Amino acid sequence: MRGLCRAFSLQAAWHRPRKQERGDAKIALSQAGAVANLFNVETIPFSNPASLARFVAIADKIERDPTLLAIPLQNMARWIAQGIDAPHRLEQWRTLILAAQTSPDGLARLLEILRNDSEEIRQLKSYSPFAGVLTSRERQKLILESCGFRH
Secondary structure, three states, rough: OOOOHHHHHHHHHOOOHHHHHHHHHHHHHHHHHHHHHHHHOOOOOOHHHHHHHHHHHHHHHHHOOHHHHHHHHHHHHHHHOOOOOOOOHHHHHHHHHHHHHHHHHHHHHHHHHOOOOOOOHHHOOOOOOOOOOOOOHHHHHHHHHHHOOOO
C-alpha cells in the first residue's frame, strides 16, 4: 500500500462503512465476519494504538470546540435515514452527545469514553459517528505518527 502502514490501513478500514471497503481490507473483514457468523459470535474491534490516538484527537478537538458535536449528530441523522443496520448503537452515541451538549458532566463523560480503550467502549466505537470532526490533514498526521515505518 503506497504511503500507508498496512496494519493501520486494515484497522482503519474496520471503521469505514462496509460499502466503502476495498482490496485486502475487504477480504480480511469479509473473512472475519464469515468466521464470526459461522460460530454465531459478535466480532469485537481489536485494540489498536492508532485507533485510540484517533479517538483521543477527536476528544481533544471537541474539548476545545464543543460546537463540533453537531457533526456526529448530522452524520447519525443521515445514516439512520439511509437505513443503517444498527440504529440502536447510534442511539447510544446520540444520548451521550446530547448530554454532552447540555451539561459539563455530560461533556466530561463523552470525552472520557472517547479516550477509553476498554473492550466495551471499542464495541461502541465500532459505530462511531465522528467522521468529519478531524480534517484530512489531521487524520494524515495521525496516520504518519502511528505508523512505525518512515514514509
